[in-house]
Amino acid sequence: MSEQQTVTVYLYPKCGTCRDALKSLDRKGVKPDEVVNIFETAPSAERLAEMIVKSGLGIKKFFNTSGEVYKEMQLKDKLPGMSEADMIALLASNGRLIKRPIVYDGERVTVGFKEDEYERVWKGSRE
Structure with missing residues (x-):
């Protein structure tokens, strides 16, 4: 039996x-060990960098492009000129x-919620 990973949900x-x-x-039997209110406690820059690498997604997939703060900060125009380190620091500064x-x-990452992706990634992950 493999060692169980700690599942953290940022929401x-x-x-x-x-x-x-x-x-x-819950339907898939995945019980988060930690549920973090992302507005109160954003993941650290180190944790974000780790999740970005493990996700295989580009850093821009981690931005809430439909959010008010994103729009207020005009990030659509600013992000292309920013380094990845600056983008990660920005994400860590405001959940x-x-x-x-x-x-x-610790290994798998999903960003956003799509049932088919959850079915593929998280089904039976705690069995």
Whole structure:
């Protein structure tokens, strides 16, 4: 039997999509060890960098492009000129900029919620 990974979910509790994601994980038998309110406690720059690498997604997939803060800061225009380190520091500085929910177990990462992706990535991950 393999060692169980710690599953952390970064979410905003009032977000309906985040609540749907938790229900989906529960149906798959995945019980998060830690649920973090991303608005109160954004992941550290180190954790974000780790998740970005493990996700295989580009850093821009971690930005909440439909969020108010993203639009207010005019990041659509600013991001192309920023270094990856600056983008990660920006994400770590304000959880409202981060696309949610993020589910991370040390190896696997999902950003946002799509049922088919959760089915593929998280189904039976705690068996």
